[in-house]
Amino acid sequence: MPKELAKQYEPAEAEERLYQWWSDSGFFRPSGDATKPPYTVMMPPPNITGQLHMGHAFPYTMQDILIRWRRMQGYDTLWLPGTDHAAIATEAKIVEAMALEGITKDDLGRERFLERAWQWNEKYGGRITEQLRKLGFSCDWERQRFTMDAGCNKAVNEVFCRLFEKGLIYRGERIINWCPHCLTSISDAEVDYEEKDGHFWHLRYPLADGSGSLLLATTRPETLLGDTAVAVHPEDERYKAFIGKEVVLPVVGRRIPVVADTYVEMDFGTGVVKITPAHDPNDFEVGLRHGLPVLNVMTDDGRMNENAGQYAGLDRYECRKQLVAELDKLGFLAKTEPMKHNVGSCYRCGTVVEPRVSLQWFVRMQPLAEPAIAAVRSGETRMVPERFTKTYFHWMENIKDWCISRQLWWGHRIPVWYCADCGEMTVARETPAGCAHCGGQNLAQDPDSLDTWFSSALWPFSTLGWPDATADLARYYPTSTLVTAYDILFFWVARMLFSGLEHTGQTPFSTVLFSGIVRDAQGRKMSKSLGNGIDPLEVIAQYGADALRFSLITGNSPGNDVRLSDEKVAASRNFANKLWNASRFIRMNLGEDEPAPHLPAQPEREDGWILSRLNRLTGEVTENLEKFELGIALQKIYDFLWDDFCDWYIELSKTRLQRGGQPSETARAVLVYTLERTLRLLHPFMPFVTEEIWQALPHTGVSLMLAPWPVFDPALEYPDEEKETEILLAAIRAVRSRRAEMNVPPGRKAKLHVESATPELFTAGEEFFRRLAGASAVEPVAGGFELDGAVTVVTADCRITIPLGELVDLEAEQARLRKELEGAEKQIASVQAKLGNASFLAKAPESVVAAQRETLRRAEEKAALLRISLAQ
RNA sequence: GGACGUUUAGCUCAGCUGGUAGAGCAUUCGCUUGACGUGCGAAGGGUCAGCGGUUCGAGUCCGUUAACGUCCACCA
Numbered sequence: 001m002p003k004e005l006a007k008q009y010e011p012a013e014a015e016e017r018l019y020q021w022w023s024d025s026g027f028f029r030p031s032g033d034a035t036k037p038p039y040t041v042m043m044p045p046p047n048i049t050g051q052l053h054m055g056h057a058f059p060y061t062m063q064d065i066l067i068r069w070r071r072m073q074g075y076d077t078l079w080l081p082g083t084d085h086a087a088i089a090t091e092a093k094i095v096e097a098m099a100l101e102g103i104t105k106d107d108l109g110r111e112r113f114l115e116r117a118w119q120w121n122e123k124y125g126g127r128i129t130e131q132l133r134k135l136g137f138s139c140d141w142e143r144q145r146f147t148m149d150a151g152c153n154k155a156v157n158e159v160f161c162r163l164f165e166k167g168l169i170y171r172g173e174r175i176i177n178w179c180p181h182c183l184t185s186i187s188d189a190e191v192d193y194e195e196k197d198g199h200f201w202h203l204r205y206p207l208a209d210g211s212g213s214l215l216l217a218t219t220r221p222e223t224l225l226g227d228t229a230v231a232v233h234p235e236d237e238r239y240k241a242f243i244g245k246e247v248v249l250p251v252v253g254r255r256i257p258v259v260a261d262t263y264v265e266m267d268f269g270t271g272v273v274k275i276t277p278a279h280d281p282n283d284f285e286v287g288l289r290h291g292l293p294v295l296n297v298m299t300d301d302g303r304m305n306e307n308a309g310q311y312a313g314l315d316r317y318e319c320r321k322q323l324v325a326e327l328d329k330l331g332f333l334a335k336t337e338p339m340k341h342n343v344g345s346c347y348r349c350g351t352v353v354e355p356r357v358s359l360q361w362f363v364r365m366q367p368l369a370e371p372a373i374a375a376v377r378s379g380e381t382r383m384v385p386e387r388f389t390k391t392y393f394h395w396m397e398n399i400k401d402w403c404i405s406r407q408l409w410w411g412h413r414i415p416v417w418y419c420a421d422c423g424e425m426t427v428a429r430e431t432p433a434g435c436a437h438c439g440g441q442n443l444a445q446d447p448d449s450l451d452t453w454f455s456s457a458l459w460p461f462s463t464l465g466w467p468d469a470t471a472d473l474a475r476y477y478p479t480s481t482l483v484t485a486y487d488i489l490f491f492w493v494a495r496m497l498f499s500g501l502e503h504t505g506q507t508p509f510s511t512v513l514f515s516g517i518v519r520d521a522q523g524r525k526m527s528k529s530l531g532n533g534i535d536p537l538e539v540i541a542q543y544g545a546d547a548l549r550f551s552l553i554t555g556n557s558p559g560n561d562v563r564l565s566d567e568k569v570a571a572s573r574n575f576a577n578k579l580w581n582a583s584r585f586i587r588m589n590l591g592e593d594e595p596a597p598h599l600p601a602q603p604e605r606e607d608g609w610i611l612s613r614l615n616r617l618t619g620e621v622t623e624n625l626e627k628f629e630l631g632i633a634l635q636k637i638y639d640f641l642w643d644d645f646c647d648w649y650i651e652l653s654k655t656r657l658q659r660g661g662q663p664s665e666t667a668r669a670v671l672v673y674t675l676e677r678t679l680r681l682l683h684p685f686m687p688f689v690t691e692e693i694w695q696a697l698p699h700t701g702v703s704l705m706l707a708p709w710p711v712f713d714p715a716l717e718y719p720d721e722e723k724e725t726e727i728l729l730a731a732i733r734a735v736r737s738r739r740a741e742m743n744v745p746p747g748r749k750a751k752l753h754v755e756s757a758t759p760e761l762f763t764a765g766e767e768f769f770r771r772l773a774g775a776s777a778v779e780p781v782a783g784g785f786e787l788d789g790a791v792t793v794v795t796a797d798c799r800i801t802i803p804l805g806e807l808v809d810l811e812a813e814q815a816r817l818r819k820e821l822e823g824a825e826k827q828i829a830s831v832q833a834k835l836g837n838a839s840f841l842a843k844a845p846e847s848v849v850a851a852q853r854e855t856l857r858r859a860e861e862k863a864a865l866l867r868i869s870l871a872q
Numbered sequence: 873g874g875a876c877g878u879u880u881a882g883c884u885c886a887g888c889u890g891g892u893a894g895a896g897c898a899u900u901c902g903c904u905u906g907a908c909g910u911g912c913g914a915a916g917g918g919u920c921a922g923c924g925g926u927u928c929g930a931g932u933c934c935g936u937u938a939a940c941g942u943c944c945a946c947c948a
Binding site for chain 2: 193216263272276281342388390394398486517523557559570572573577580583584586629632635638651737739740741746830834842843844845
């Protein structure tokens, strides 16, 4: 036990050392104690492409707080970390790197590309987990997983096969979102919509019989090349006569039918819609209803294909330009008007997506969504804050089938093989020896891989060994709390819920706790393109991990965004420093062989005051944590530590520690006890500085991490001591305030003449008044006391007269007292009105009425004392 | 078009099941008080967005309006 703490706390050095020690000592591992309940949290796996950013720091800090707290409470805690292979993002990065070398995927081939990808994972996959350690996260690194490791792959194949066998996975030609840059399909959830300025081109489609033309409007004229019909509303009087006729597609010359479909809105545009089944989801549906051909006119990379005739080979936007010019030239363009419309783009690369008919694999969602909705509705899984359930229900109730196949190489390959002999497919958990139908050997595996989120959806149980019945699965599943930012509710949370229910029969977690988004000092979302991201590692290097953690958590409520600024982190660092110095002071007053913290047999008055408050704090913080009110809990610890403990208790203790050269043993014991208990309460939030201090204090046990969480104890209430100390503190505050207002120099001490119902309380506290209120002495006086050149300070419990001679302006003094009296009388009148109200007395709870009576009593006493002063 | 959120001191935000408003930062004044100037003491500053309702009592519940924000849908 070091005798002294350094003058300043050095986070960088301490954090590195402590984390290493905790980790080496195995403190992050679950205790495995079967007599204790388990508490499990699955860390949302960060992408292997990623660098640590605030989007991780925030929800992960919340997880660490919960895990550390539950661990101290004695739960058998498991916090399981891991990484996500991030199919599109990773593949894109590798392709990008390859481009610099002048190679493409096709140059390399699948095998060699995957070799590169795994090498890439080796090289960069560990970077993010190294960075997580800097924040002090107490996850069990020995159980770390990867969404593409063998175990996860086994789970993925199992899930795919089960769903296929149940008819919940199917392959079909559907309209999907295609990214012409990433060259893969993406799911509906992966499309970001943004309103953009565009045009509304009005086109004339002449009737085949030469009887005129139909006017229609489009925002995407290039899709005209793939039109296979024109639609009008069946009830539309304007166009009824045209139904069944044919129009000639401008420029192309193809004859296409006019069909009637209620999908058309009569009062929008011209009431005539061109139908392009291959490139628009709604048109695709219309096409199905009317048996229209599907004519794809584009290539994978967003250019026009051979079906586009003279435009083949052109980029889609170049084609649009040329086609519009041609339409204009030939007189088919009636008019062009500006129009705002929503354009969807790929959430990874930002390229405008192309709806497109394509052969893909889908998960039939409705049967899976139903139990997932029920689980949240019944409260089996709870969301905090609750409002997110509404968003969740809305999404789940309107869910469409999930396109899970991706034209990527980096990912879980679809476990389906096609037979060249009989044409049938074989769906199997492991590479089949031959075709399941004809036994043929000419099998080729589906070239596509699965959506990254397909494997993430299994995270809560695939990481515990599922589908095998492992001990971990039995012990730690279902998990307890899932913590994530609200922006991946659909991507991840919803999919884990239905996957967990479907495959394990249990909801994967009992509570979902949402964090918000971290914003910059101006309230903007942090983004790469804006370049306004605050790097957690830089913040940690400058202020320490504890300061960053504190900044993210304090005063924030679940699901709310947090604004981070340099000033905020600096303020948090100041708090760590305050705690450090208070501890330093206490350490200075301890001997080498100090016993472990203990409660003194006979606490003195001010000890009772702080112990009562500490006890209450303990109860409240625990309660707040149970309700996931981390921000409130931390705020309370801060207030207690800074205001109650440092500003009052430690200041009061200084006198006691020096009393007659004989330090008060009681004071020392209470100082250490209170500090030690507060360190325990604060540890989950600020693990490093608390452990560092704890190690320098007398203690039992190895690490603060493993110290038992304090519990509220009704025996530790000292109501009388608390009340009496409050009377003293109020008097000290009042005297200080008076002196400050009058600009009394600190060196100018004065005798305090105290009139009170409990004079012995004030004589006993004389030392405190000397040290903290500029008093030279405290002298109790009887009623009617009078003194010239003095000011009077009045609280509800005492009247103190301070002779300050020439500093006193008698008139101003009288005016001030009158004003104070007015205030008191006003309050008396207001409270009396309330207490005179029969329905208030009848309906308000007893405690409220009692509190009002007490307020009235104190106001009246204060007024009485003021009147005495004014009468003199 | 639908849903949700926000609107509280100059700024950033707390405020649980309703009982006459709090913190940090900023501002002003004072301070080598033997842990800390990353500090100490004191002070100023709010008709809790507007309107209406429920209630003995509303920042807190209900309705409505406005501004800002987010998500979902996507009438070509």
